Amino acid sequence: xxxxxxxxxxxxxxxxxxxxxxxxxxxxxxxxxxxxxxxxxxxxxxxxxxxxxxxxxxxxxxxxxxxxxxxxxxxxxxxxxxxxxxxxxxxxxxxxxxxxxxxxxxxxxxxxxxxxxxxxxxxxxxxxxxxxxxxxxxxxxxxxxxxxxxxxxxxxxxxxxxxxxxxxx
Amino acid sequence: xxxxxxxxxxxxxxxxxxxxxxxxxxxxxxxxxxxxxxxxxxxxxxxxxxxxxxxxxxxxxxxxxxxxxxxxxxxxxxxxxxxxxxxxxxxxxxxxxxxxxxxxxxxxxxxxxxxxxxxxxxxxxxxxxxxxxxxxxxxxxxxxxxxxxxxxxxxxxxxxxxxxxxxxxxxxxxxxxxxxxxxxxxxxxxxxxxx
Numbered sequence: 001x002x003x004x005x006x007x008x009x010x011x012x013x014x015x016x017x018x019x020x021x022x023x024x025x026x027x028x029x030x031x032x033x034x035x036x037x038x039x040x041x042x043x044x045x046x047x048x049x050x051x052x053x054x055x056x057x058x059x060x061x062x063x064x065x066x067x068x069x070x071x072x073x074x075x076x077x078x079x080x081x082x083x084x085x086x087x088x089x090x091x092x093x094x095x096x097x098x099x100x101x102x103x104x105x106x107x108x109x110x111x112x113x114x115x116x117x118x119x120x121x122x123x124x125x126x127x128x129x130x131x132x133x134x135x136x137x138x139x140x141x142x143x144x145x146x147x148x149x150x151x152x153x154x155x156x157x158x159x160x161x162x163x164x165x166x167x168x169x
Numbered sequence: 170x171x172x173x174x175x176x177x178x179x180x181x182x183x184x185x186x187x188x189x190x191x192x193x194x195x196x197x198x199x200x201x202x203x204x205x206x207x208x209x210x211x212x213x214x215x216x217x218x219x220x221x222x223x224x225x226x227x228x229x230x231x232x233x234x235x236x237x238x239x240x241x242x243x244x245x246x247x248x249x250x251x252x253x254x255x256x257x258x259x260x261x262x263x264x265x266x267x268x269x270x271x272x273x274x275x276x277x278x279x280x281x282x283x284x285x286x287x288x289x290x291x292x293x294x295x296x297x298x299x300x301x302x303x304x305x306x307x308x309x310x311x312x313x314x315x316x317x318x319x320x321x322x323x324x325x326x327x328x329x330x331x332x333x334x335x336x337x338x339x340x341x342x343x344x345x346x347x348x349x350x351x352x353x354x355x356x357x358x359x360x361x362x363x364x
Contacts, residue, residue: 006274013226020229031224035216038280043209050205051198052175055182058197059189090308091178094204101321109327118322118333122315123341127308132171134304135296137280138287142295145355147170149301150308153348157309160340160347168336 038137045136049129057095062087079162081106081113085120086158090127090151097121115169119161124154212276219277223259232258246306246349247299249289256285260303267307270314279307302352309348310341 017024056062066083073080081103088096100121107113127150135143186194226232236257243250243257250256259282266275282303290297315337322330 005269006271010222013222013229013231016231017225017229020231022225022229024225027224027228028221031219031221032217034224035218035220035277036213038220038277039209039213039216042212042280043205046208046212047202047205048175050208051202052178052182054201054204055186055197056178057182058201059182059185059191061181061185097317097321100318101325104321104325104327109322109325110329110332114322114325114327115333115336118315118318119336119340122312122318122333122337123310123344125308125310128174130308131304132174134279134283134307135300136171138283140287140294140296140300143170144296144301145359146296146301146304147174149305149348149351149355152351153305153309153344156347156351157340157344160344161336164336164340164343165333168339169332 042133042137045133049132053092053095053129057088057092079113079116082117082120082158082162085117086154089120089124089158090129090154092129093126096126112165116162116165119165120158123161124157127151127154211273215273216277216280219274220281223262223278223281226258227255235261247302249297249299250286251289254285254289256282256289256299259285263303264306264311268311268313270312270316275307279303298356301356302349305348305352306345309345311345312341313338 014024017027063084066080066087069083070080073083085096085099085103088099100117103117104114109115109118128147131143131147131150135146183194183198186197191197223232226235232255233253236255237253239257239261240252243260244252247257247260250260259278263275263278263282266272266278283300286297286300286303287293289299315334318333318337319330322333
C-alpha cells in the first residue's frame with residue numbers, strides 16, 4: 001500500500017494544479033531550480049560533516065572506548081554490547097547500521113541484545129548530522145539549546161528501548 | 170557548538186588513528202569526503218522533484234488548504250507559527266514522510282520548512298523556538314515502519330523480523346513525547362535566562 005503513496009501524491013498535486021489552471025510545467029521548473037540551488041548550497045556542509053564523521057568512525061575509537069568502559073556498564077545493568085550503537089547512532093546513520101548488522105550477526109536477531117539494538121536503531125535518528133545540516137542550510141549561527149535537547153532525547157530513547165524490550169518482548 | 174563538534178571529530182579521529190599506527194589515515198583523510206558526493210548526487214533529483222511538485226501545490230493553493238486544515242493540530246506543538254502559514258504544510262509533509270519511513274523524501278520538505286521558519290523569524294541567524302522544536306521531532310524520529318532494520322533482521326536469519334515493530338513504535342512515540350517536553354522546559358529556562 002505504501003509503495004503507491006508517493007506516486008499518488010504526485011498525481012493529486014498535478015491534477016489539482018490543472019484544475020486550478022496553473023501553468024504547471026513552468027511552475028515545476030521554478031521548483032526544480034530552487035531544488036538545485038538548495039542542493040548545491042548544502043554540499044559544503046554535507047562534505048565537511050561526512051569527512052569528520054568518517055575520520056572519527058574509521059579510527060575505531062568508539063569501539064575501543066566501549067571495551068574500556070565495559071566493567072562500568074555491567075555495574076549499571078546496561079547491556080554493554082549495544083553501547084557502541086548508542087554512541088554512534090546520533091553521529092552517523094551508515095556506521096550505526098553497520099554496527100547493528102554486527103550485533104545481529106554476533107548475538108542473533110531474536111536474542112535480547114539483538115532486539116534492543118533493532119529497537120534502538122529504529123527509534124532515533126542521526127541527531128548531530130541532522131541538526132548541523134538543517135541549521136547550516138539556512139545559515140543559522142546560534143543553535144541555542146537544540147543540540148543539548150536532541151542528545152538528551154537520544155539518551156531517553158536508548159534507555160526506553162532497553163526498558164520497553166524487557167517489558168514487551 | 171557545531172564548530173567544536175566538527176573539530177573534535179577530526180582531531181580525535183586523526184590523533185587516535187596515528188596513535189594506533191594506522192598507516193591508512195592519509196588515504197582516509199583524502200577520500201573521507203567521497204561519500205559526501207554520493208549523498209549530494211542522490212539528493213539532487215529528490216530535491217528537484219519535491220520542490221517542483223510542492224511549487225505546483227503552493228501556486229495552486231493546495232498547500233494552503235492543507236496548512237489551514239492542519240493548523241490547529243500543529244499549533245499545539247508550534248505555538249509561534251501563524252494560522253494557515255505555508256510552513257505548516259512543509260512541516261506536516263516532512264513528518265508524514267518520516268512516519269512512513271521515507272526519510273529521503275522527508276529531507277527536501279524539512280529543508281524547505283526550515284527556510285519558511287527563517288522567514289517567520291525575520292531572517293535572523295539565531296535559531297527560533299519553532300526551528301528547534303521541528304528539529305527535535307526530526308532527530309527523535311517518528312518512524313512507524315522501520316524498513317531498514319526489518320530487512321537487516323531478515324538478512325541475519327530472524328524467525329520473526331517484524332516482532333520489534335510494536336516495541337519500536339512505543340519507544341519512538343514515548344521518546345518523541347518526552348523530547349517535546351524537554352524542548353518546552355529548555356525553552357522556558359532559556360527565556361528566563363535571556364530576558
